[in-house]
Amino acid sequence: MLRPVPGDSVIHRLWAGTKLIVVFVLGVLMTFYPGWVPIALVALMIAVACRLAHIPRGVLPSVPLWLWILLFLGGLTASFAGGTPEFVVGSVTVGLGGLLNFLRITALSLVLLALGAMVSWTTNVSEIAPAVATMGRPLRRLRIPVDEWAVTLALALRSFPMLIDEFRVLYAARKLRPRPPVTTRRERRRRWGTELVDLLAAAITVTLRRGDEMGDAITARGGTGQISAVESKPARRDWIALAIVALVCALALVAELTVLGTSAAR
Structure with missing residues (x-):
């Protein structure tokens, strides 16, 4: 995550603001209408976008x-709630309403994660701040620090992958350290607490050092204002993509508010 997949496709060339708008609109749609029909349409659109962007299967994270x-325990406990639809097994009536609701919420969560992942895989981090600054330009009249917000967002997105790598190195180094043998649970808990404090102290030190280095690099390049000062605006393909998303949202609303959506929810 937070690392773009190399390549050049129509999805990669879309304006970063367009992708953020798409994620926001689809997120609002599925928040107010979390039915099977909107989830299926959005999932289909994500699958088509992955195909157009040539996203390989190797970028998918492994599930522990x-x-x-x-997930199994959650589905099992949710199935105890019963509800329609129901079927009879001998003298026992089994309701699948709770299980279907759990599956629907799980599918909704996966689709929302996939939306964020698509933005991460097809967008360079340096394009986020100018896009946010452009979209928030009307808010400047209200004296809202849009540029500062955009710079903060860009620096946070740049820092996450770097800090994750640093923490992995620290964790690997901790595992390589020789450990004295312990014989009691009290000594084991005390050693665990000591290692946790040492690891947190090292992580804070690394974070401060990386932040100082990033600050020096930004100052040498002209300050934080240069991060959001890059010209960024939508092109014709962005309006086409927004029109397609609007059409998908309209189809999802029509299907959800009709008999089709009601029957799918049941």
């Missing part, structure tokens, strides 16, 4: 075993 266990 404990997460699958939590």
